[in-house]
Amino acid sequence: MLITGTGGQGIVLAGDILGEVAIAAGYDVKKTDTLGMAQRGGSVVSHVRIGSRVWSPLIGGGDVDLLLGFEKLEAARWGHYLRAGAIAIVNNQALLPLSVNLGNEKYPGDSEITGILRQHAGRVVFIDGTARLRELGNMRALNVFMLGCASVFLPFKVYLWHDIISRHISADTRQSNIVAFNRGRKEIRRVNFE
Amino acid sequence: MTAAKQLLSGNEALALGAYHAGVRVATAYPGTPSTEVLEYIARFGDVYAEWSTNEKVAMEVALGAAYAGVRSLVSMKQVGLNVASDPFMAAATTGIDAGLVVVSADDPGIHSSQNEQDNRHYARLAKVPMLEPADSQEAYDFMAYAYELSERFDTPVLMRTTTRISHSKSAVRAERDRVITGGKTGFRYDVAKHVMLPVFARLRRPLIEERLVRLAEYAETSPLNQVWRGERSLGVVTSGVAYQYAREVFPKASFLRLGMTYPLPRDLLVRFAERVDRVIVIEELDPFLQESLQAMGIKVTGKEFIPRTGELNPDIIAAGGRAAGLPVEIPLPEKVSVASELPKRPPLLCPGCPHTGMFFVLSSLGQRARLPKSRPREPRLIITGDIGCYTLGAYPPLSAMDTCVCMGASIGQALGMDKAGIGQKVIAVIGDSTFLHSGITPLVNAVYNEGRIAIIILDNQTTAMTGHQAHPGTGISAQGKTTAAVELEPLVRGIGVKDVRVVGAFDIKELRAAVKHSLESPGLSVIIVRGQCSAGVVRRSVPRAIDIKKCNQCGVCLLIGCPAIQSDYNEVYINGALCAGDACGICQQVCPRQAVVPQSKSGAAG
Numbered sequence: 001m002l003i004t005g006t007g008g009q010g011i012v013l014a015g016d017i018l019g020e021v022a023i024a025a026g027y028d029v030k031k032t033d034t035l036g037m038a039q040r041g042g043s044v045v046s047h048v049r050i051g052s053r054v055w056s057p058l059i060g061g062g063d064v065d066l067l068l069g070f071e072k073l074e075a076a077r078w079g080h081y082l083r084a085g086a087i088a089i090v091n092n093q094a095l096l097p098l099s100v101n102l103g104n105e106k107y108p109g110d111s112e113i114t115g116i117l118r119q120h121a122g123r124v125v126f127i128d129g130t131a132r133l134r135e136l137g138n139m140r141a142l143n144v145f146m147l148g149c150a151s152v153f154l155p156f157k158v159y160l161w162h163d164i165i166s167r168h169i170s171a172d173t174r175q176s177n178i179v180a181f182n183r184g185r186k187e188i189r190r191v192n193f194e
Numbered sequence: 195m196t197a198a199k200q201l202l203s204g205n206e207a208l209a210l211g212a213y214h215a216g217v218r219v220a221t222a223y224p225g226t227p228s229t230e231v232l233e234y235i236a237r238f239g240d241v242y243a244e245w246s247t248n249e250k251v252a253m254e255v256a257l258g259a260a261y262a263g264v265r266s267l268v269s270m271k272q273v274g275l276n277v278a279s280d281p282f283m284a285a286a287t288t289g290i291d292a293g294l295v296v297v298s299a300d301d302p303g304i305h306s307s308q309n310e311q312d313n314r315h316y317a318r319l320a321k322v323p324m325l326e327p328a329d330s331q332e333a334y335d336f337m338a339y340a341y342e343l344s345e346r347f348d349t350p351v352l353m354r355t356t357t358r359i360s361h362s363k364s365a366v367r368a369e370r371d372r373v374i375t376g377g378k379t380g381f382r383y384d385v386a387k388h389v390m391l392p393v394f395a396r397l398r399r400p401l402i403e404e405r406l407v408r409l410a411e412y413a414e415t416s417p418l419n420q421v422w423r424g425e426r427s428l429g430v431v432t433s434g435v436a437y438q439y440a441r442e443v444f445p446k447a448s449f450l451r452l453g454m455t456y457p458l459p460r461d462l463l464v465r466f467a468e469r470v471d472r473v474i475v476i477e478e479l480d481p482f483l484q485e486s487l488q489a490m491g492i493k494v495t496g497k498e499f500i501p502r503t504g505e506l507n508p509d510i511i512a513a514g515g516r517a518a519g520l521p522v523e524i525p526l527p528e529k530v531s532v533a534s535e536l537p538k539r540p541p542l543l544c545p546g547c548p549h550t551g552m553f554f555v556l557s558s559l560g561q562r563a564r565l566p567k568s569r570p571r572e573p574r575l576i577i578t579g580d581i582g583c584y585t586l587g588a589y590p591p592l593s594a595m596d597t598c599v600c601m602g603a604s605i606g607q608a609l610g611m612d613k614a615g616i617g618q619k620v621i622a623v624i625g626d627s628t629f630l631h632s633g634i635t636p637l638v639n640a641v642y643n644e645g646r647i648a649i650i651i652l653d654n655q656t657t658a659m660t661g662h663q664a665h666p667g668t669g670i671s672a673q674g675k676t677t678a679a680v681e682l683e684p685l686v687r688g689i690g691v692k693d694v695r696v697v698g699a700f701d702i703k704e705l706r707a708a709v710k711h712s713l714e715s716p717g718l719s720v721i722i723v724r725g726q727c728s729a730g731v732v733r734r735s736v737p738r739a740i741d742i743k744k745c746n747q748c749g750v751c752l753l754i755g756c757p758a759i760q761s762d763y764n765e766v767y768i769n770g771a772l773c774a775g776d777a778c779g780i781c782q783q784v785c786p787r788q789a790v791v792p793q794s795k796s797g798a799a800g
Contacts, residue, residue, distance in 0.1 A: 006539060016363065019201045023365055029201060030329070030438075032362035034305070041757045042541035055442040057362035057435070058507045060524060077536055097539040101761040102591060102752055103566045105537035139771065 001150070002059065003046040004078050005070030006095055007035065010143030013168060014068070015046030017147060020164045022050040025156045032057035043074055067121070068150050070129075070142060071095050076113045085122035089149050089188065091129040091142065125149075125191055132187055133180060138173070141180035148184020158185075202366045204359040207330040208297060209234035211337025212267045214370040215293070217241060219259035221252035223631060224660035225271030226306035227360040228299035232269050233663070236672045240372075245663055245672045248601070248631040249274035253281040253296070260285075260294040260350075261388060263379050265341055269297035272313050273600065277632070279316070282350070286320035287398050288387055289348035292376055293341035300356045302478045303505030306659075308581065308600060310503065312479035317352045317456035321402050323409050324352040324456040325418060326434045330364040336453065338370065339418060345375075347405050347412075354455070356478065358435040358505065410457040418453030421466060428520060429470030431463065431483060431494070439508045440476040443515055445523050458486050467492045474520070478506050543586050545758040546774020548654045548699035548725025553587040553594045554754045554784065555705045556621070562593040563753040575621060575713075576611060580604040580633070582625035583659040584652050591753045595623065602632030609636070609645040619713050621648045626682065627657040627665040634685070640718055641690040648712035649720045653682060654699075654727040662727065682722055691720050699725025702783040728774050735775030736792040738768050738782060744789035751781045751790065768793075 001018065005011045012033050019031040027050045035044040047059045064082050069075025069090040082088065090113075099105040108116075110126075117124045129145050144165055151161055162178055169177045202210065208231050212220070220243040222232035236243035246252035249270040256268035270278060275298045285294060298316065301307040317324035323343055327333040333355065340351040386394045413419060428447040432440045437451045450466045452458070467473045467487075475484040475496035484496040499514035500506070508524060515522040543550050557563040560575035579585055579595035580603060588595035597607055604622035611620045624633050629651050640647060657663040664670040669679030686694050693715055697708045705723065712719040737758075740751075747766060751759050758772035759781060768781070770793055782790040 007541065016201070019363055023199055023201050028365060030362060030364045031201065032358060041539070041544065043539045054364075055438040056508050057358060057364065057438065060508045060512075062525075073536060073539070096760050096762065097537045098542055098591075098755060098757065099537050101759065103761065108536060 001048045001050070001066045001068065002064050002078050002081060003048065003068045003070070003146075004074040005044055006074060007042045007044050009044070009070045010140070011044040011046050011070060014143035014147055015048050017144070017161075017164050017168055018048050018150070020167075021156050021160050022048075024160050024164065028052060028054045030054045030057040043077065045074075045078060062120070066150060066153060067117075068146050070146060072110070072113050073097070073107060076108060076116045079116040079119060079121075082117070082120035084120055086120060087153055088117045088121040088124045089146070090117070090124065090126050091146060092126045093130045125188065127187055127191060129184070129187075132183055136176070136180055136183060138176045138180055140173075141177050144169075144177045144181040145184040145187075148181040149188040151181075152185055152188050197368045199365045199367050201363045202330045202334070203230060203361055203363045204327065204330050204333045204355055205230035205299075205361070206234050207333035207366050208269075208337060208353065208355070208360075210366075210368055211334040212295065213238050213241060214368065214372050215337050215341045216265050216372060216374040217267045218264045218374070219256060219266040220244075220269070221246045221255045221266070222269040223247070223249045223252055223274060224657050224663040225249075225274050225299075226660055227301060227355075227357040228269050228271045228274070228297060229660045229663065230360070231267075231297055231299075232672060235267065243672045245657075245665060247666055249278035250281060253278040253285070256294055256296075257281060257285045257290070257350075260290040260292050262381055263292045263376055265293040265375065267295050267297065270299070271307065272298060272300040272311050273307060273309065274298070275313055275316055277601065282316070283320055284390060285350045286322045287390060287395060287402065289398075289401075290344060290350060291382055293344035294350040295337065295340045295344060295353050296350050297353045297355065299360045300354065300479070302356050302358075305357050308598065310479065312482060313352075313354055314455060314482045315480070317354070320350075320352075321406050322349050322352055322456075323347065323454060324354055325453060326354050326455050327359060327453070328434055328437045328451065329359070330362070330366045332453065333359065334366050334368055336418070341375075343409075343412075347409055349405055352456075354434075356435060356505075362435075406457050410459065413454050413457060413459035414462050416454055416459070419459055419462060420451050420453070421462075422449040422451070424448040426469065427471050429466055429473045430476055431466070431473060431487065432476040433483065434478065436476045436478050436506055436511075439506055439511050442508050443511045443522055443524055444520065446521070452483065455483065458483070460490055463487060463490060463492060467494070474518070476500060476506075476511060479503075540589060541586060542589070542755060542757050543583065544729050545756050545772045546728030546778040547583070548723070548727065549584040549587060549652050550754055550756060550778075551699055551702055551725075551780050552623075552650065552652060552705050552723050553584070553592045554780065555702065555709055556587075556594040556623075557592045557753070559706070559709060560594055563591055565749045565753070576616065576618065578604040578607040578611070578620060578622045580622075580624040580628050582628050582652075584623065584625055587623070589755070591755050601628055602636060605633055605636035605640055605647070605649055608647040608649070609640045609643065612645050612647050613643075619646055619648050621650060621709075621712075623650045623652065625658075626651060626653040626655065626667050629682070630666050630680065634689070637686070637691070637720075638689050645718050646716070647718055648709070649718070650709075651682060651686075651720060651722045652699075653722050653724045655724075656727050658727045658729065662729070686720050686722070691718055693717060693719035694722070695720070696722045696724055699723050700778055700780060702780065728777065735777055736794055737770035737773035737775045738779070738790050739770065739793040740767055741789045741791050744787050746787060748786065751785055754780055754784060756781060
């Protein structure tokens, strides 16, 4: 499974939570992040491999079953990693790279992004994560919201998710993160699969 | 004790392994991908952990502790070992009095470094044993072996990891408890061992060669090296993360996985090679193992089809394997390459970054910044750079850094250009942590040799790029205690710099005046630019917005390279969720039409 987005969106923590849930459920896990230097703004991707025995921490091209994209361009960037029939869940948000702001490059349109993902993905689901989180008043919980969406397709018990999320989130925002996770589960069930 | 499985990074596992092995002193200078080793070990109350000023000092402190009979650990990134190589070589000569493990985290693929180097060569150079874990469980387990080897063979041990081992997480069962070995802390007087006068160093020299022979004997039967009998047709010799990739690509092959990669077990390798039809070596970076095997007379290939540069992955090994006619078991991916056509997203200086203002000033004075449709101008100023977040100032639109090679190099390079007769006052830009790491000696040198250069120390009061580690200027220890702070201004004055100015990082007018003054003043000058790092600091403040009635879309605000300032369909706006607000205000100062205002007053959409 690939989790993609930009620095500051909580990708690394999302990968950690997913990995720990899978370990707790009795699976072998390897998890690795690819991020450039500095704190924010760059592309970030977390590879999480789950199985009975996992060797390589890096996922090979064409081997991704589930792509969790926190930002549209960053989801499209990894489209070629999807296995035929894979599921792509993409937060319907565009964060413009500097080159686009400066007018040197063009941000791809929605149809282009869908097209890239549809080359392999069996299902592409756009989800208004940012809007739902604004309703919940917790803009920083995108990572657990997206994990909530993914959890519907994964064989792990909900209490495990709640447990591991609680372990990672400080007490004052714990409950609101659980709410965001549950909202993600609800939201993904609501949207129609394209 | 049966511990539950934990998901740990290689660095966490190294720290826990060292802790359980009884480490009492741990030192490091932050550097990706090694930083977390010390961060994790610093959490244990019964370990002394410090951020040292640089890797050389870190090595010396750890060696001192080892001389005092205490198990110690020193950790660094690959280029850190270049800095620490002097005491490292010395430690290899004197040996130790209690276990000393040196963690070197290499960065194949250059994710976050200035070069790609294979530090396995250091083990051969220093003639010390080297261990290479292949996942987090081994990172944990190998630490116990490393300390045992260190003490048994009287040598520092090199624990070599790579980014993919240090930063990957995998399951670890931490079976051991913390055990403190040895007796009381104390120094054993032994001039012939601890004082490397030539006469004593000459006595140590044959002992090192004998040590290597004994270590190679140990390697023959060491559990660190493991053989898996698979099919006879193919035998793979490998180590580190390359082992994981190779198991996936060649699941049916026989394997000799080397956990100890120096010195090598000759008999074990020869026997393995005799029992298979074809031997290949799968290793990242240099043909370190391959050439050793060839020198033993073993017929082997590897680098003929596996790249010498960059990070490996299963796809690369599979492609190489197919080219070499090997039985590759993973399917050829139907690649649809689109990634190259999409806009790139390189890392940027953060919104509210205290480096942005100075770089905007250098960019405009240096004629680097230019509006989207304007023609490039001839650059002015020469700006030698250094290593830190501020190296990002080299990227457009700022484009205000002209060199960056290694820690502390900016000042020496500027002096070199000055002495070469470049005909202008060269500007050296260096961060506070980097200045303390290795900028002080070149400053002493520049004062002594009467350099006419302008030095800018960007003081954001942290080691930001590696994730906000403390340094001697912060007055906070690695374990969160308040400690003595080394103040930059008296330090610089004490070295003999007369022209020292301290400027706030968010005042463009003052920054510009200070740079102009520095460029015009006759001698060596130092500007200390002070402003707190914005990342990780949550401030309650009003974000800025653009008053569209005043804005004429000139694009000047885009030239500061702030990620919060965005432009869509020719309309410039500020993303209020990203803007640092009152703490920064750089865009407000550069806007020629005063169109940037606090969000609440503008009525403009954030």
